[in-house]
Amino acid sequence: MRHRPWHHVTMIVRKRWLVALVPALLAGAVVATLGTIGTSVKAPVANTNATGTPGTTQSPTDRPTPSPTPSASPTQTATAAPATGTPVTSSTAASRSKPAVHRALPALPAIGVFGGSSIAQIAFGTGQDAYLGHTSSSVYVEINDYEHGRVGQIHAANSATKVLVYAEVQTEGPNSCQWDANPSWGVSYCYATNNHPEWFLLNKSGQRAQYTDNGYYMMDLGSPTYQAAWVANEIAMAHRDGFQGIEMDDVNLSPGHGTDGTLAKYSDSQYEATVQAFVAVVSPQLKAAGLLVSANIGNANPWDTNALNESVQIAASLSIYNHEFWMRWQQGTPLMNGAEWAASIHMEETIQNTGAAFTALTYGSINDVTAMRYTRASFLLGWNGRAGSALIYRPDPDLVDPYAADWTTDVGAPSGARYAVGIGWRRDFAAGTVVINPAGSGSQTFDLGGNYRMPDGSVVSSVTLGPTSALVLPAA
Template sequence: MLSTAVAATVSAVLVAPSESAVPGGDPTLAGGGRVQSFWLHLNSTPVSEIDLFTEARRRSHIVLNAWEGSLVPRLKAMNPAVQVFVYKDLSSTRSYACRNGIDDAQLPTGVGYCEAEKNHPEWFLLDPRGRRFEYSGYSGHWQMDVGNTAYQNAWATRVIEDSTASRFDGVFMDNALFPCDAYHPGVCPAKYPTDAAFQQAYKSMLANTRDEFVAAGLKTVANLSNARLHTGAWDAYTEHLDGGFDEWWLTFDDDNLLPEYAEGWSRQVAEIASNEARGKLTWVQPHFTAGNDRAFRYALAGYLMVNGGHAAIAEIEETDRYDDASPWHPEYNWDLGTPSGPYRSVARNVFRRDFSCGMVLVNANPTGSRSVTVKLGSPHVDERGMVVKSVSLSGTSGSILRRFC
């Protein structure tokens, strides 16, 4: 993937100066050369005190389940700056969280199944034949009518009560959906028969509950998976949020890396750019197996192309396996310094962004396309510690480079 080594391996450690602000410059560029990472701990697996300490110190955001509230003060004691969010599904109630007619005290949702079944059956979303929707592939997840104002109010009230009682910093809202047949392919709700109608229901819920979360001092980040496939949807939803999570970021598995096209690479990286311009958070999650350097660098270089200090990245190997924190890479400790500006095109679908202490490159042409060689203009140090003056990138690959500062 990389080429043209012009000197021996660098043995000295490169340390770039830390820059948290750009005096007199564009505030969206501040911190762009430093990586932030997050941890979704959603499978309720035991966590050692050492792991808690390690991850509290190096992650910007951690997401827990509602019943793990006792971890919040421990994480805060280890690092007062870490932001801890609670998981809550926007779109479902869970029958498995109801036992003997009584909902669990701490729920993964905002509304209990037993309560809705008994007192508000109208909150369940129905198909054209009047049947309730159970998520395909997720037993015991029953889809709710997010456009129902009473459901919206109940959801927000109970989530805020639970979150503030456990002193969470924010709420991670899972399943802010876009296609009307999400979780039941080919069948849309009778009430929302089109994607436009379905999305309007979600925008209504996010807008109508926004002031309550702001007043409670809770930040909100929603799972906006596949927003790139729906024009304008990312901005329309995040307008009423503090941030967005893209569950499938640039690399979908080891052999499926997102190239440039109308709904491809640039559409997805624009999510971060848009949020940075508005001071909002973005969490992105590439999928690949451990040790896949090509996929890792493609995802990380794409992230750094638009990072301005509000975005964070964490990979996942196995879908929905949210237990141990994702691997920590040496590149996460690098500081490329301040970006000189936005990324730019240097060849067809090949992009470059310069920093005061480094550079990132991406070839977003399809996998298998010919390699493109980019001349750097000055010596840089690649990921292997080699000094290079040019880099050769095949389709869907990237590089993170440092220079002597």
């Protein structure tokens, strides 16, 4: 996430998935330029030598955002959507690897529906908490511990909203120790240095291993004493400051952040097993303490079958599985289409089939209505209708109210499975319908068979969508 410090919010999630009910044609093998989660947020409560003052609003230095490995991809062209009069904007293709094979999506099986909000918000940057918008409609709001003064306001707006606190599973550097009173990490750098230097992982040169993008120090997530200290601090902090859950960051399926293949103690595959073990130990303790457990899972691209299997394993321990970079890598990069889009929907369904909720995080401009509509429609096509899963649209720059009707439109619970319409897809809901054209080229007309309200308030019974565009349409 992109912890600015999520304190930063930079999760880059590469998620990997297994098969659920739905047969997968996940044969489009590809690539990975997986960004890694970069976030730092939360502070240890117990066993720290804190010098910070409770309630401070400073945060660590912002981290740079990693970008995917370049690879050529076709340029998308802007297309108008004739029936709606709304231009379907598209971005110039960014360098990204893409699955080579387009696969069809099987229909979603019948599901039980329990309703509930399906949007959420995060506010991790310094001052970002002042720009939370319309929190009453969010199932989750995620903030740093130094922003805990906002918890009461969020609950006053809607007592059902769950407020989660950001928690880095690694640790920041020595300069972060001044914030240990309200930190964004489960174990303080200074506490570990003074009391448990063995908790720091070393690289093959014998130095403390650090992320190359933000300088965070890698901790031994396989150490039972580290696990015990981390979870005890998180539980104490969450209870002290009124949070209902923990958002763990840098729960990566490989070391990540430029450190793959560099650790002395673990190979990359051993590191993945260590992360699985960490989550399997701390999650039950957090849940037993009455807390929701969310994790931003890094290094798990939707089209990576091995990553999918590993994600299914880790999701079984979680309340919420967070997928960063939903339907695009970063603001300004193209929206995913074709096989990438299909694999992402499959990932959403697969994770929900484990019993965990699925949160999807997209970065984009507050003015990019095309991205808002596309990411919302995509999320709704794969949503199982149960409370807990949600979409998060994160504006960049983040010091704006993120709330906009185009990514929060409510059409109620699903009333059936999605179904193909030419090169597009449609799904009906209790209070509206969703239509999407996830193809990289070509337009698709949808005869809606009824009257639906467009974003501009007009009423239509048919719409035509250009490539990589969508609409969420309430019934008129």
